[in-house]
Amino acid sequence: MNTIIVVEFGLYLLLMVVIGYLVSRSAKNHSEFLLGGKQLPGWALAFSERATGESAWLLLGYTGFVFATGLSAVWVAAGIATGIIFSWLFLAKRFMEEADKYQVITLPGYLAARFGKHAKIILWLSTILIFSFMMFYFGAQLAGAGKTLFAVFNIPPVMGIWLSFLVVVLLAFLGGFIAVVWTDMIQSIMMLITLVVLPIIALVKISAADLSISQALMSSGPTLDSWTGGAIGFSLGLLLFNNFAWVFGFLGGQPQLTSRFMALRSKKEARTGSIVAVSWTVLAYSGAFMIGITALTLYQGQTFADVEMILPIMIMDLFPSWIAGILLAGILAAIISTADSQLLVITSSVSEDIIHNALKLDLTQKQLVAVSRTTIVLAGIVGLVIALTSESLVFLVVSWAWAGVGGTLSPAVILTFFWRKYSGIGVIATIATGFISTVIWISTPLEEIVSSRFTTFFFAMTAGIIFSLLFPDKKVDSNDTHSSGKGTAGDKPDLEGSASANHETLVGNEETVSDPIKL
Numbered sequence: 001m002n003t004i005i006v007v008e009f010g011l012y013l014l015l016m017v018v019i020g021y022l023v024s025r026s027a028k029n030h031s032e033f034l035l036g037g038k039q040l041p042g043w044a045l046a047f048s049e050r051a052t053g054e055s056a057w058l059l060l061g062y063t064g065f066v067f068a069t070g071l072s073a074v075w076v077a078a079g080i081a082t083g084i085i086f087s088w089l090f091l092a093k094r095f096m097e098e099a100d101k102y103q104v105i106t107l108p109g110y111l112a113a114r115f116g117k118h119a120k121i122i123l124w125l126s127t128i129l130i131f132s133f134m135m136f137y138f139g140a141q142l143a144g145a146g147k148t149l150f151a152v153f154n155i156p157p158v159m160g161i162w163l164s165f166l167v168v169v170l171l172a173f174l175g176g177f178i179a180v181v182w183t184d185m186i187q188s189i190m191m192l193i194t195l196v197v198l199p200i201i202a203l204v205k206i207s208a209a210d211l212s213i214s215q216a217l218m219s220s221g222p223t224l225d226s227w228t229g230g231a232i233g234f235s236l237g238l239l240l241f242n243n244f245a246w247v248f249g250f251l252g253g254q255p256q257l258t259s260r261f262m263a264l265r266s267k268k269e270a271r272t273g274s275i276v277a278v279s280w281t282v283l284a285y286s287g288a289f290m291i292g293i294t295a296l297t298l299y300q301g302q303t304f305a306d307v308e309m310i311l312p313i314m315i316m317d318l319f320p321s322w323i324a325g326i327l328l329a330g331i332l333a334a335i336i337s338t339a340d341s342q343l344l345v346i347t348s349s350v351s352e353d354i355i356h357n358a359l360k361l362d363l364t365q366k367q368l369v370a371v372s373r374t375t376i377v378l379a380g381i382v383g384l385v386i387a388l389t390s391e392s393l394v395f396l397v398v399s400w401a402w403a404g405v406g407g408t409l410s411p412a413v414i415l416t417f418f419w420r421k422y423s424g425i426g427v428i429a430t431i432a433t434g435f436i437s438t439v440i441w442i443s444t445p446l447e448e449i450v451s452s453r454f455t456t457f458f459f460a461m462t463a464g465i466i467f468s469l470l471f472p473d474k475k476v477d478s479n480d481t482h483s484s485g486k487g488t489a490g491d492k493p494d495l496e497g498s499a500s501a502n503h504e505t506l507v508g509n510e511e512t513v514s515d516p517i518k519l
Contacts (some may be wrong), residue, residue, distance in 0.1 A: 005050030006153055007327030009332070013167055016336070019186070030368035033107040033176035034348045035263050040181055043268030048181040049260035051188035051337035053084065056144050058288055059194065059331050065306035070217055072225025073292065076242035077285040083250025084281045085224040088274040091252050095261035096419055105262065107409065108254040108353045111427055118424030123358040125431045127349040129408060130255060134346050135379065137401040139386030140409055141339035145332065146387065152312045152328055157174020159358050167382040168339045171372050175394040180340045187333030192280060194330035195287035198311070201318050202294035202400035224296065232313050242450065248457040249406025252413030256341040276382055346388040347375040408434025415464050426468030434460035
């Protein structure tokens with residue numbers, strides 16, 4: 001069985017690299033390398049966004065969480081699904097329109113363009129935030145790949161980390177965003193097949209063996225058959241709130257996800273993407289929840305050293321080896337699809353936000369792509385070192401990432417989109433407060449009471465509102481207002497009073513960049 005599975009696994013990795021190479025010729029300039037140049041269909045971007053948003057945590061972590069906690073684990077899925085659905089229905093089209101309006105290709109670049117007077121500070125703060133959390137998050141994906149490959153294929157963890165590093169860096173290096181999206185699309189489908197097919201087969205076996213799910217839940221633990229985990233009163237409120245707090249990270253603050261929204265090319269494609277993403281979310285999370293529940297029924301009375309290995313154990317028990325190899329590759333697909341997108345986010349923060357926009361170095365499009373590729377290799381090596389030398393630190397810091405990045409940038413996005421009085425100083429206060437509050441909160445026992453996924457969002461949002469009221473952007477003349485008709489400097493870049501000046505200053509001087517970035 002192991003031989004067949006390993007062969008299929010190797011063929012899968014080879015297929016991903018070949019696809020990455022074939023589409024690599026599509027990325028001709030910096031905008032296309034980092035955001036696809038508006039070439040990609042909405043359904044492909046939706047599949048990619050979902051694969052990027054769900055690492056091995058969904059296939060291994062969440063299924064193991066359901067196995068350990070029972071029915072009450074449904075509230076985690078409810079919180080995450082709510083955030084995903086909200087972002088696609090209410091934010092995706094807005095991101096697409098704003099990216100077109102301001103001619104930007106990154107989330108920090110957009111915030112800088114909207115509040116041009118404070119552009120450089122916003123770019124530097126955003127880059128420090130993203131690099132600090134995403135670098136360790138990327139390293140954690142490589143370390144997680146090593147753990148998974150050892151558990152499933154008996155490949156030594158160090159070899160697994162190196163193998164994952166090579167595949168991820170190759171995919172990102174060859175074709176940038178375009179290669180990542182198309183390979184993510186395939187990986188997203190593989191993940192979905194695993195999450196949908198496995199619980200169906202498990203239910204068939206449960207029915208054939210005349211087993212009872214409700215009886216298995218009751219016999220597995222005193223609270224596993226309870227939708228509230230046996231909590232009542234204030235404890236119940238905290239349980240529901242903390243599990244539902246995942247929603248705050250999905251409100252536009254994860255740059256690896258919002259880049260897919262910014263890459264959409266029309267309202268029609270945005271609608272198509274929304275249908276695909278929402279359908280994927282419902283099917284995937286329903287399947288992951290049922291995998292945990294059916295595992296409790298099939299393995300009642302048994303104990304496992306690592307509950308996160310429930311899914312691969314079920315696959316190898318329920319399927320012949322040739323099918324098991326395909327489904328198990330879906331686990332690695334989840335890791336690779338998240339890691340390569342995180343690597344591109346780190347790259348865009350360095351090459352686009354700092355070198356191109358903040359420092360305004362005199363580089364051509366070809367040189368900017370070369371800088372991005374160099375950054376991919378260097379950042380990949382840093383992540384590799386983190387994964388190889390600091391595994392315990394990785395898994396500590398990765399728990400900060402969702403709050404630190406999503407909980408910080410989501411308030412900035414929401415206030416920028418929906419509050420006209422939001423100011424440049426408010427953005428700076430939002431980012432700084434989110435960064436500091438995450439580090440402090442998660443380092444105290446308070447994290448066990450109220451999750452930093454909420455507190456970071458709350459503190460960052462509050463700081464943004466207070467500082468915007470205390471330090472509002474100056475009013476501008478009606479003739480200088482942006483085409484949206486909003487009358488504060490926070491609604492447009494404070495650069496020479498025109499969108500063209502913003503494009504020249506923040507995105508690149510057309511005299512020094514031979515092919516100006518256009519989406």
